[in-house]
Structure formats: structure tokens, C-alpha cells
Amino acid sequence: MARLPDLVQDSKLETHFLPSGDGSVQTVHTYHEPDPTSRRQLVSRSEHWQRQGKIGGGSSASVWLEKCTKGGHGDVEVRAIKQIETHRHSGQMLDFSRELEAIAKFKYEGCFVKSFGWYESPEYLFIAMEYLELGDLHTYLDREPPLPEHEAKEVTYQILYGLYFMHNNGFAHRDLKPNNILLKSCPPNDWWIKIADFGISKRIDDGLGKSTTFKGTLGYIAPELHGFIEKGSPYAVDIWAVGEIAFQMLTKRPTFKHLGLLSVYVNNPETFPSNLLLAAQISQPGVEFIVSIMHPIPVDRITAGNALRHRWMDRSSSCHRGPAIAKQILRRRTGGICI
Incomplete structure (x- = not known):
């Protein structure tokens, strides 16, 4: 791995693995803290963590639930651990420094899944x-x-919100989809979502911007x-994905059923399936919004900042704009854009 930025190095957890009597292995983190006396x-x-079971993952990464069994500090009793293979078929170790920097940078923002740090073994990177x-x-x-239109809008x-902050800090997500949008709260309570997986296993392969997000879900x-x-x-790629997420929340259907329809749309933008949105009784501002963030030409696609200011996002609507704590953080970080 390349030389790590200080922000990333500071978030690395001092870790060793302790075999248990039942054949399992506990993860032990050691913290050095000021003596109050x-x-x-x-x-x-020291904190001891024991795996409870696998809760997700793909071909090169898995997600596990862990429980603190000893030395807990604070109110965090369970956590999710993302375990990522650091060597691929070539046998060469991949460089995750950029992705770890994003995770460390965004961990205090209310619109991202919070990270408690990272650690490693010879074969894996753990977050x-x-x-x-x-x-x-x-x-x-x-x-x-x-979803009702006002909920999809929220x-x-x-x-x-999250993309605006990421893009302004020079990061693109590159693999935005509903699987990577986690729920802090949802109906019957207020919506509060958190963005996860900052492309950590769907990363840019080379300096030309060839993205493995091509392997993602169609649409x-x-x-x-x-x-x-x-x-x-790469920011325009993220914006397109937001459009697809919004379209599916409103219609339960993909915008384009197959690549042929997508190709036709690129050559003839008038073929955008607005009729599906109108059939779902979506307002004209809502239709205009989705069309603007799914413009076929990347340079003409609306940016995250301008999308937040679109009339469909008018704050006079019934949207709650998320819990107050997240709103306060985001207002500070986005220079008042959510006011």
C-alpha cells in the first residue's frame, strides 16, 4: 500500500487476533488513552470483539456482524466489519489508501455510515x-x-446531500445503488439514510478513469x-445513479429494461420514458428533475449542488429533510445549501 495520509494512519486500529477455546478467533484492539488521574x-x-455471523458481501468482500465481549467503551456493543481481499488473482496487493481516506474523512458526517477505524492482516483489510x-x-x-412522491423526494x-459533500472534496462514489444506501430510520419514522461503500471494492483501475462500476447493476x-x-x-456517473434510484423508488421499474433502450435514448433523448412517471402521477417538477439528472450527455447532466436547488426540492414541500442532527451537520458542511 502506498504511503498513507496522516488522516488514514491516525484511524488505523492497533490490533491483534486472539484464538478462543472454541476454535474461533477474537479481534482485540488496544487503545492508549490519557490517565484521568x-x-x-x-x-x-483493550476491546475484544467476537464474530456473530455473516450479514452480506460479494466476490471480493464480505460483511460480518461482531459483538463486543470485553472492555467495551461507550454505547457501541455491536458493529459491522467489512473484510476485503487485498490480493487479487494477479497476486499483487491493491492500494486502498484513497478509499480509506474517504472513509476517515466522512466518518463524522450524518449522511455517511460511520467508520470506527480500520486494521489489516496479511490477506485482508478490515473496516x-x-x-x-x-x-x-x-x-x-x-x-x-x-414510495409516495414526497418520501422519494426526501x-x-x-x-x-452526501454526494455534494463527496464531490466538493474530490471524491466520487462510483457504485451508488440501493444496496449501498443504508437505513438509519424509515417509515413510520422519518427517513434517514446513510451512504455506504465508497467504492472500496469497486475502485478506479487506472488513471484513465476505467471504473469497475461497469460490473454493477444495469440502470x-x-x-x-x-x-x-x-x-x-466521475461525478456525473454518480448523478446518473441518483436518477435511477429515484425512478425506481417512484415506479418500482427500471428506467431502461435493456441496453438497447438505453442506446436509443442516448441517440434520441426524446425517448426517455417519462410516461412511466406520469402514470405514477408524479408531478411535472419531479419528472423534470429526473430527466435533468439522467441527461445522456455527462457534461450536460445537472450537478449535485444544482440538483439540491431544483424546484422539485423546494423546502416548502412536506419533506422533513431528515433528523435535526443530520441537517445541522450538512448545513454546516454544504455552506448553507439546505437552508
């Missing part, structure tokens, strides 16, 4: 994260009817990644 001395504290028991947006949408607004992949049109910025 002395200004000059440090005391050491400790808050566990959100309500699951992800994909699972929620699978079991529910289309979720879209919160996703754009969330922008047309430029399919080669239908010249590429623009």
Missing part, C-alpha cells in the same frame, strides 16, 4: 463500521410498494461507462 501518563484499554439493523434501501423497496435529497451504470457516449467526470 495524571496529565502526563497514558493507560491502555469497522456502525451496524444499521434496518438494512438497505434495496431490501426495503423489494417489500414495499412505490430520500433523493439526502443522497444528494445504475451511466451510458458513458457502456461506451455509448464520450466520458465526462
